[in-house]
Amino acid sequence: MALVRENKEKCIVRAGVGLCEVLKVEKWSAIEKMSLMINNMREISGSPKYLKLTTLFLHGNMPLASISGKFFMRMPKLVVLDLSQNLRLNRLPEEMSWLVSLKYLDLSRTMISQLPVCLRKLKKLMHLYLEGMRNLRSIDGISSLSSLRTLELLHCNKLRFDESWKELLLLKHSEVLTIEIVSKLVLEKLFFSPMGRRCIGNVVIKDIREESFGFLNFPTILRSLKGQSFPNLSSVSIEGFRV
Template sequence: MEDEILPILKYSYDNLQREHVKSCFLYCSLFPEDYEIKKEELVDYWICEGFIDAKDGKERAINEGYGIIGTLVRTCLLMEEGWKKTEVKMHDVVREMALWISSDLKDQCIVRAGVGLHAVPEVKNWRAVRRMSLMKNELEKILGCPTCPQLTTLLLQKNHKLVNISGEFFRFMPNLVVLDLSWNSSLTGLPKQISELVSLRYLDLSYTNIERLPVGLQELKQLIHLNLESMKSLESIAGVSKLLSLKTLRLQKSKKALDVNSAKELQLLEHIEVLTIDIFSSLVLEHLLCSQRLAKSIQYVELIEVEEESFKILTFPSMCNIRRIGIWKCGMKEIKVEMRTSSCFSSLSKVFIGQCDGLKELTWLLFAPNLTYLDARFAEQLEDIISEEKAASVTDENASIIIPFQKLECLSLSDLPKLKSIYWSPLSFPRLSELAVQEHCPKLKKLPLNSNSGTAGVELVVKYGENKWLEGVEWEDKATELRFLATCKSLYR
C-alpha cells in the first residue's frame, strides 16, 4: 500500500513550485507522529526560520504562511484538524516521505520526537546537524558540550521531567535560530550561557516554571519572537525592553502582572508588532495606549478584575489589530461605544465574557464585523447581547443598518439568569454552526432565528443543557420550530 502511495505523494511534493514551500512542508516532519501542530505556531516558526520574508510586516508574512498551509492541505500533504481547523498534522505515510526526503538532503536532521527518550541521543557528527527535534520525550537532564556550527533548530518542548540544562550545552551553537523549551513544567531556570546564542530569533519559554529570565537575555540582539505565556512562576520581565529587534511578545497568563512601570518599559520596543497581555488596571491600559505602536501591536488582551464602572472600550481606534478580548471579573456596568470608532474592531474574532455582574448588554459587538466566536457566562445582570435601544443610540441615523454576527461561527451562553434577548429580530447567521444555551438562562425564550437562518451552506445546530429551557422556547413560527427541533442536540448526551 505504502509503495503505491509514496510515488503519488512524492509527485505532489515535487509539484510544489517554490523551494520555500517545500522547506515549510519538510519542517512539519520535525513533530511526532499524529501530532497536531497549531497553525499559528507553525507560521511563527517559518517566519523566524526565514522561509517567509517578513520585511513587509508581520501581518503580510502571517497571511503568506496561512496561504502555504492552504496549499499543503489542498495537495493532501497536510490535514486540517480540530473543530475550528486551527491545527494541522501529517499522515504517517506523508511524514515518512518527508523524513526520507530530508535524509536525502545535505542538511542533516535528527528527529527523535515522541519516542520515549531518557537522554540526548549519541550523534556521530554534531558538526553536520542542521535541525534536531527531541520534543515530547522523557528527558530529565541535558548535558554535554556539543559543537554544532550548523544547528539552526532545536525543539525540546514537552519534556515534562526536564529539570536541568547545562550551560555548556549552548556554548557552540552560533547559528541557532529557533529554540523551543515550552511545556517543560519542571524547568525552573536557564543557564546564563543562553546569551551566547547570538543568532537566536525565536525563543519559547511558555508553560515552564522559570522564575527569572536568564541573565544576559538582552544580548540576544536578533531575537524577534519571545513567548512567555502561562509562566506561573515568572517574577520579572526585566530586560525585555532591551531586545531591540523584538517583534512578537506573548505575556498572557503569566504570573508577572503588567504594572505601569512594565507598560512604560514596553514602550521602548521600537519594532513590536504582536503583543498579548493580561491587564488588571485601566491605568495600565492607558499607558499602553499612549504609544500608537504598542496599541497597534495588541492582538490578544484579557481585562481581569478591572473595577471601573464605565469602560470606553471603543475609544481607542489605534487598537486596530486586536483579535481576541477576554473580560473577566470586572466591575464595569457598561462598555461605552462611540460611532466614530466603529471600524476599530475589524480584526476582532473572539470575545469571552465571564463573571462581569454589572454588565447589562454587549451592544459594542455591533462594531466587530468579523466576530467568529462569542462566549458569555456568569453575568448576573446581562439582559441583552445586542440592545435595540442602545444600538439606536450608537449608530448614525444616516448610516446603513449594521447587521451583526454575519461571520459568527459559535455562540455559547451559560449562567445568565436575566438574559432575555440575543437580538430583537431574526438574523441570517450565514456561518453559525452552533448556538449553545448551556445552563441557567431561564428568561431567554426567544432566539433570533427563523426558517431562513443558517441556510447558506453551514448546518446551524441549537445545543441545550436543560430540557426545561428547550420546552419553553418561543419559536418565530411553526416552520422554524420544526426545522431546529429536528436537529437540536443535548450538550450532555
C-alpha cells in the first residue's frame, strides 16, 4: 500500500496519479476528506479507521471491480460517497449499512444490477444518483429511504417501473426526480401524480404508441403546464415514438 504522511492535514487528494491501491495513511483518524478519483485501483480492501472522514471520492477508477465490506465499517461520519464511473463495479457490500451518516451517494455509470438491501438502512440518505446504470433492473426498497430528496434515474435502460412506481409515490420528502418512462401505466400513475408534478425535473418518454395516449398533443400540454403544475420541469425528451 502506498504510504502518505498525514502531517496534520485533514484533506488528502491523490487524483489522477495512477494509484493501484488505497493509500495507507499514518494517522487514519485525522483525515476528514479524501479524493482518490481517476486512478487504476482494481479492488479496495482493508479496514481503515476513518473516524472523522466526511467525504470520499472514488469515481473514475476504471478497473475497479470489488470493494471489501470491511472497508466501510469504521467510517461513522461519512456524509458524501462518490463511486460513479467505475465501469466494472457490479456489486456493493452489505456492510455499507454501517455508513449511518451518509447523505449523498453517487453510483452513476456503474454496472450494478440491483440495489443492495443494505441501502434501505441508510435513513439519512438525501441524494441518490443512479443515472446511466445500464444494468440496473430494480429499485425495490427505495421507499425505505425516508429522507430522500433527490433521485436521478435517467438512462437506466433495463429499469422498469411496473411495480416500483408505487414505491416512488411513498417518497414524501422528494424534491427532484429524473426518470425514463416506458409505459402508459407509469406515465399516468407517476408522472401525473402529486409527487410527479412536484418533483420531476428531466424526463425521457420512450416507446409509447400514439394511439394509446393522445401523444401528439403531449408536448404542447407539458409546455402549458410548466411553471404551474410542474414547477421543477426543465426538459422533456420523446424517443422511439410510434404511430
